[in-house]
Amino acid sequence: MKDSTHQADVTIRRTVQLGDPERIRELVGSTGFFSAEEQAIAEELARETLVQGPASGYEFLFAESADGLVGYSCFGRIPCTVATWDLYWIAVAPGTQGGGLGRRLLQETENRVAAQGGTALYAETSGREQYAPTRAFYRRCGYACAAEFDDFYGPGDAKCIFAKKPVTS
Amino acid sequence: MKDSTHQADVTIRRTVQLGDPERIRELVGSTGFFSAEEQAIAEELARETLVQGPASGYEFLFAESADGLVGYSCFGRIPCTVATWDLYWIAVAPGTQGGGLGRRLLQETENRVAAQGGTALYAETSGREQYAPTRAFYRRCGYACAAEFDDFYGPGDAKCIFAKKPVTS
Numbered sequence: 001m002k003d004s005t006h007q008a009d010v011t012i013r014r015t016v017q018l019g020d021p022e023r024i025r026e027l028v029g030s031t032g033f034f035s036a037e038e039q040a041i042a043e044e045l046a047r048e049t050l051v052q053g054p055a056s057g058y059e060f061l062f063a064e065s066a067d068g069l070v071g072y073s074c075f076g077r078i079p080c081t082v083a084t085w086d087l088y089w090i091a092v093a094p095g096t097q098g099g100g101l102g103r104r105l106l107q108e109t110e111n112r113v114a115a116q117g118g119t120a121l122y123a124e125t126s127g128r129e130q131y132a133p134t135r136a137f138y139r140r141c142g143y144a145c146a147a148e149f150d151d152f153y154g155p156g157d158a159k160c161i162f163a164k165k166p167v168t169s
Numbered sequence: 170m171k172d173s174t175h176q177a178d179v180t181i182r183r184t185v186q187l188g189d190p191e192r193i194r195e196l197v198g199s200t201g202f203f204s205a206e207e208q209a210i211a212e213e214l215a216r217e218t219l220v221q222g223p224a225s226g227y228e229f230l231f232a233e234s235a236d237g238l239v240g241y242s243c244f245g246r247i248p249c250t251v252a253t254w255d256l257y258w259i260a261v262a263p264g265t266q267g268g269g270l271g272r273r274l275l276q277e278t279e280n281r282v283a284a285q286g287g288t289a290l291y292a293e294t295s296g297r298e299q300y301a302p303t304r305a306f307y308r309r310c311g312y313a314c315a316a317e318f319d320d321f322y323g324p325g326d327a328k329c330i331f332a333k334k335p336v337t338s
Contacts, residue, residue, distance in 0.1 A: 035249060037249050041248060041249070079210060080206050080207050080322060081321060081323065082323035082324070082326075083323070084322070119320070120320070122318075149291075149316070151289070152250060152253050153250050153251065153253070161316070165320075
């Protein structure tokens with residue numbers, strides 16, 4: 001077992017590089033919080049951005065230490081909205097969790113959104129017991145539950161939609 | 170001005186054909202209910218389905234009369250859900266509105282969703298005054314307001330999320 005990575009050793013970059021799609025898939029797979037379909041989509045969004053650049057509509061933050069990719073976020077303006085953004089993905093490697101990296105990634109994401117005029121940031125997660133820490137994380141970071149749809153992902157698996165308005169505060 | 174098209178003269182097909190993307194853009198543009206960005210996306214979803222087939226994840230219903238395309242719907246299973254579907258688009262040509270074609274398209278859509286095991290169908294629309302008839306249409310068709318997000322599309326422009334569970338009733 002490795003010790004938790006110290007945040008001071010983690011740098012954040014924004015440009016998607018070759019190999020990132022595979023690294024993202026490995027990272028989200030390692031957390032145990034994402035289904036196979038979700039892992040494939042997380043990888044696909046990075047691949048689209050590698051090919052299309054900013055036209056993909058997705059932006060990324062990659063948190064890297066000497067161990068490689070230890071966290072990332074993926075976000076973008078929601079099509080057909082003026083200034084409402086969606087946090088599509090946020091994940092931190094298991095060995096790095098609990099050290100504040102998730103909060104740092106989320107704050108950096110909010111800064112990027114606000115810098116581009118975003119006025120609200122939405123994030124979705126599951127209502128299942130396994131995701132109670134995720135929901136608590138969003139609440140600690142200033143997000144409020146905007147809606148909950150029962151049985152959305154599957155029987156007994158609600159979708160919880162969190163929102164932060166304004167994005168930085 | 171043409172008379173309203175009689176529903177008996179309208180046939181419905183499911184396969185996307187060459188020329189449909191442009192016809193969809195023209196149709197949704199003619200209603201005055203969709204922004205330029207929305208029109209472009211409506212066209213793009215049909216184009217993706219022409220290229221990818223069912224792998225696109227989108228299905229369509231095209232309502233045609235002697236006048237050509239007079240209505241359509243676009244829908245699909247929401248990724249990462251077991252059996253929750255989204256009605257991405259539904260539109261009826263202005264000269265054909267008021268004759269029940271929207272309701273027929275929606276019912277046929279629900280039948281297609283239910284036949285594939287879908288247990289819920291979601292639809293989004295604006296909270297603005299212009300869309301009051303759209304919201305009334307969903308309520309008449311058995312949909313309930315599941316959530317409303319203020320200022321979602323823009324200042325003063327809420328997103329209303331409607332849901333029908335079960336899909337056919």
